[in-house]
Amino acid sequence: MLTRIREVRKAKGLTLHDVAVRCAPPTTAQTIGRLETGTRTVSVGWLNRIAAALEVEAADLVTLPDRADLPVAAILGADGPAAPRKPMTLLAPTPGGAMVGIIVDVAQGDYRAGDALWADKLAPEDFGRALNRDVLAPRPVGRFAFGRLVATDDGRVQILPATPGARQVVIDAPWIAMVRQLVRSL
Incomplete structure (x- = not known):
C-alpha cells in the first residue's frame, strides 16, 4: 500500500517525534519513520492511530485511485522558487467533525x-x-x-x-x- 504519511506530516510542519508523541498510545519516531518509508507494514490500526495524531482522515494517508491529488510544481524558498527534490502533493482541505x-x-x-x-x-x-x-x-x-x-x-x-x-x-x-x-x- 502506498502511503502519504510523510507528505501529510511535512505539510502540517511536524517532525517524526511530534507524530510519535501524539499517537495514542505514544510510540517512537523510529517506528513512524519505518511506517512512512514502507520498511514496516502499515496496518489499518496504525493508519488510524497516525491519522488521529495528524488530525486528518485515514483516507488522507493513502493514495486512492478516485481522488485527484494536486502535484507540487515548486517550493518558494529564501532563494526563490525551486522544484521539489522528490514528488510531492498538496492535501485538499476536508471538513472535520465539528x-x-x-x-x-x-x-x-x-x-x-x-x-x-x-x-x-x-x-x-x-x-x-x-x-x-x-x-x-x-x-x-x-x-x-x-x-x-x-x-x-x-x-x-x-x-x-x-x-x-x-x-x-x-x-x-x-x-x-x-x-x-x-x-x-x-
Whole structure:
C-alpha cells in the first residue's frame, strides 16, 4: 500500500517525534519513520492511530485511485522558487467533525473580501486552545462576534474585533469557532 504519511506530516510542519508523541498510545519516531518509508507494514490500526495524531482522515494517508491529488510544481524558498527534490502533493482541505465555515464579504484585518475561513467549533472547556487566534462567537438573536480571542474565563470570552478602532467584546459563549484554514482565490 502506498502511503502519504510523510507528505501529510511535512505539510502540517511536524517532525517524526511530534507524530510519535501524539499517537495514542505514544510510540517512537523510529517506528513512524519505518511506517512512512514502507520498511514496516502499515496496518489499518496504525493508519488510524497516525491519522488521529495528524488530525486528518485515514483516507488522507493513502493514495486512492478516485481522488485527484494536486502535484507540487515548486517550493518558494529564501532563494526563490525551486522544484521539489522528490514528488510531492498538496492535501485538499476536508471538513472535520465539528467545523463551521465563515465567508468574508468585506475586508477585515488580514482577511479580504471573498475569503473563506474554515473553523473548528470548540466547547467552553477547550476555549484556551484558541487564545491569540481568530474566533467566531455566537451572540444573542443570531448575531456573532469575530476577532482575536484575548482572554477566556468560565465560558466568558474577550474578543478584539479585526476592524481597526473597534471596541473589545466580552460575552458568554456556549461555543466558539477557531479559524484553522484560509481559502483565498486570487
